[in-house]
Amino acid sequence: MTRKSWALFIALGFLWGIPYLLIRVAVRDLNPAVVVFGRVLIGALILVPIAYRQKTLAVALRGFKYVFLYAAFEIMGPWFLLTKAEINLPSGLAGLLIATVPIWATIFASMAGDKTVWHHKRLIGIVVGFIGLITVVGIESLTGDSALWAILFVLAAALGYGFAPNMITTKLPGVSGLAINAVAMSIAAIVYAPFAFLQWPHGHVATNSVFSVVALGVFPTAMAFVVFFAILKEIGVARASLVTYLNTAFAVVLGALILSEPLTLGIVIGLPMVLVGSYLASRKPTNNH
DSSP states (O other), X not given: OXXXXXXXXXXXXHHTTSHHHHHHHHTTXXXXXXXXXXXXXXXXXXXXXXXHHTXXXXXXXXXXXXXXXXXXXXXXXXXXXXXXXXXXXXXXXXXXXXXXXXXXXXHHHHHTTOGGGGSHHHHHHHHHHHHHHHHHHHXXXXXXXXXXXXXXXXXXXXXXXXXXXXXHHHHSTTSOHHHHHHHHXXXXXXXXXXXXXXXXXXXXXXXXXXXXXXXXXXXXXXXXXXXXXXXXXXXXXXXXXXXXXXXXXXXXXXXXXHSOOOOOHHHHHHHHHXXXXXXXXXXXXXXXX
């Protein structure tokens, strides 16, 4: 890769590695519905004008029913579940559990007819990843370090992340991903507006919580997609997908350094297994031998 490609790759890894830290700070004072609403509203205000200037917005709007479904499984459901979970869950552990997305995506791809999933390396990846996942969930829930319901919430979010891209690329092939996300965030903002209104805080809200929501909307929600589609042009989909592993590393390290979160036994044992499993599961073979 070129220097520009590496710069974009590392920047994207950081942008998609910080939301877990920011969410953990935001939920100290704000209801999850308020956090999600603020995040998607800011994201939509940034992405919609960009998509409009690129003249891709109208095409995405024509596929509204599929974009709505994408919004439900990629944004509205997962972002609420993740935000709710981080009231009780360390940000690093949340990032680790989200690293299972390539495994779920691989399984959904096989259900859609991708036979390369049955290649032995990909099957090994799925098995290793699941063993790592079971190890993490078992240790974290049995030791009492994290609430089981919160772990299951994040895994449900990861399932949504695994399903949504497969669905939208099948139903709306060739449509700008940036435009799809712009419309999806607009939908999410409208859906969450009444919930945010009803649960708007009446007491004092720490400045850090407010800044965290603003940062969530600007960086991992809006700007990350701009960087992501720029890097796709540079290095393609296959190599760009490797950023998942960098995201997780950033999430774990930032949680430990900034929030003083412990590197629990579940993370230490499960992290390498989940990352290796996700890597193998998501790598399509170059041939069938």
